Amino acid sequence: MMKAKSGGAVVRALGAMSGTSLDGVDAAVVETDGVAIQSFGESAYRAYSREEQQVLEAALGHWSGVEAEAAAAVIEAAHAEVLRGFSDAGLVGFHGQTLAHEPRGRGTCQVGDGQALAETLGVPVVWDFRTADVELGGEGAPLAPFFHFACAKWFGATEPVAFLNLGGVGNLTWVDPRKGAPEEDGALLAFDTGPANAPLNDLLRLRRGMNFDEGGKVAAAGTVATGALELFLQEAYFSRIPPKSLDRNDFPEMMDLVRELSDEDAAATMTAMCAASVAQGMAHCPTPPSKVLVTGGGRHNPVLMEMLRVSLECPVVPVEDVGLDGDMLEAQAFAYLAVRVARGLPTSCPATTGVMALVGGGTVSEPSR
Numbered sequence: 001m002m003k004a005k006s007g008g009a010v011v012r013a014l015g016a017m018s019g020t021s022l023d024g025v026d027a028a029v030v031e032t033d034g035v036a037i038q039s040f041g042e043s044a045y046r047a048y049s050r051e052e053q054q055v056l057e058a059a060l061g062h063w064s065g066v067e068a069e070a071a072a073a074v075i076e077a078a079h080a081e082v083l084r085g086f087s088d089a090g091l092v093g094f095h096g097q098t099l100a101h102e103p104r105g106r107g108t109c110q111v112g113d114g115q116a117l118a119e120t121l122g123v124p125v126v127w128d129f130r131t132a133d134v135e136l137g138g139e140g141a142p143l144a145p146f147f148h149f150a151c152a153k154w155f156g157a158t159e160p161v162a163f164l165n166l167g168g169v170g171n172l173t174w175v176d177p178r179k180g181a182p183e184e185d186g187a188l189l190a191f192d193t194g195p196a197n198a199p200l201n202d203l204l205r206l207r208r209g210m211n212f213d214e215g216g217k218v219a220a221a222g223t224v225a226t227g228a229l230e231l232f233l234q235e236a237y238f239s240r241i242p243p244k245s246l247d248r249n250d251f252p253e254m255m256d257l258v259r260e261l262s263d264e265d266a267a268a269t270m271t272a273m274c275a276a277s278v279a280q281g282m283a284h285c286p287t288p289p290s291k292v293l294v295t296g297g298g299r300h301n302p303v304l305m306e307m308l309r310v311s312l313e314c315p316v317v318p319v320e321d322v323g324l325d326g327d328m329l330e331a332q333a334f335a336y337l338a339v340r341v342a343r344g345l346p347t348s349c350p351a352t353t354g355v356m357a358l359v360g361g362g363t364v365s366e367p368s369r
């Protein structure tokens with residue numbers, strides 16, 4: 001093991017994330033002591049087959065039972081397959097697949113058994129990252145913010161910046177890199193902004209058999225229905241003070257709002273809904289960030305990026321502008337968080353999830369041999 005700048009041992013950690021878009025597993029290596037990022041390593045992506053996706057889709061909203069068990073089997077097999085391709089990892093951070101998320105109700109449910117994965121890989125696995133936070137009154141999400149803080153330090157940010165993840169759901173982390181640690185007062189504010197790509201993906205699959213609006217081509221040919229957009233923005237969620245989080249399918253009324261529209265106008269309107277919810281969320285930030293660093297699949301959509309540029313009052317750039325990898329940031333986050341859990345460091349705080357105290361969630365499973 002190498003010596004870390006900040007004192008602890010540097011671990012070669014491997015993180016894996018299967019997000020709300022249900023497209024596949026992202027896996028990536030981070031070398032870190034759980035405080036500073038020493039370096040980013042290799043990464044891999046393993047797409048789900050349509051059959052696997054259907055199993056996952058059918059399990060959404062299920063907390064247990066045959067659907068959830070079938071989803072867990074898909075998740076475990078797909079993760080084992082992609083993670084076996086990496087060598088020399090000292091620790092694995094395994095997010096699993098969120099099937100249901102109701103932090104103020106039944107809790108949060110990620111499937112995939114970390115102990116089984118530890119046996120398969122012969123490496124300790126950190127998993128079940130969200131439960132402890134929810135049990136202490138937190139939202140259980142987003143959890144990437146402590147990693148975003150380390151990223152801001154890594155690329156040498158000197159003023160507040162925002163990370164905007166546009167996956168199935170959108171989430172935003174405002175970071176003040178002048179603070180010494182993520183748990184310090186005023187270092188972070190984080191929350192889910194609203195639905196991002198998931199509803200548009202669902203609409204296009206239903207109407208056109210497409211997985212998503214590649215390059216924003218469908219939306220580019222349409223016109224935003226301002227009435228539907230205004231109705232959408234009246235949702236109570238947007239005026240709620242953060243921290244706050246969402247489940248993938250928390251806005252079913254979006255489909256109703258665009259039902260009568262052509263495919264193109266519906267796509268343009270849903271894309272605008274995503275951008276407008278980010279703009280509303282930005283108003284909750286303590287100060288305007290010097291720039292918004294966009295990560296997740298949504299940054300590949302030029303129509304969405306242009307709408308964000310028009311509606312936000314600061315530069316909007318992909319995270320690649322500061323040397324990060326926007327396709328792998330979430331997988332890297334769970335590699336980083338795994339090391340924090342193993343070292344007994346917190347992974348969330350009142351400003352990131354609304355939890356009552358600092359929490360280091362996660363279970364560590366050692367392989368039995």
Ligand SMILES: Nc1ncnc2c1ncn2[C@@H]1O[C@H](COP(=O)(O)OP(=O)(O)OP(=O)(O)O)[C@@H](O)[C@H]1O
Nearest residue numbers: 019020021167168169197212214215296297300301
């Ligand atoms: N070239 C592209 N053009 C338009 N949209 C794209 C493109 N590439 C990816 N996307 C969108 O990004 C989505 C995938 O984003 P991402 O991988 O960040 O999601 P996720 O990690 O599953 O979600 P979450 O962050 O909510 O857990 C796709 O389903 C699609 O909607």
Ligand SMILES: CC(=O)N[C@H]1[C@@H]2OC[C@@H](O2)[C@@H](O)[C@@H]1O[C@H](C)C(=O)O
Nearest residue numbers: 020098101141142143144169171330
């Ligand atoms: C409950 C859950 O799985 N939430 C995800 C989801 O996908 C994006 C957004 O909603 C975010 O809150 C979170 O994931 C990221 C990785 C996070 O915890 O930071």
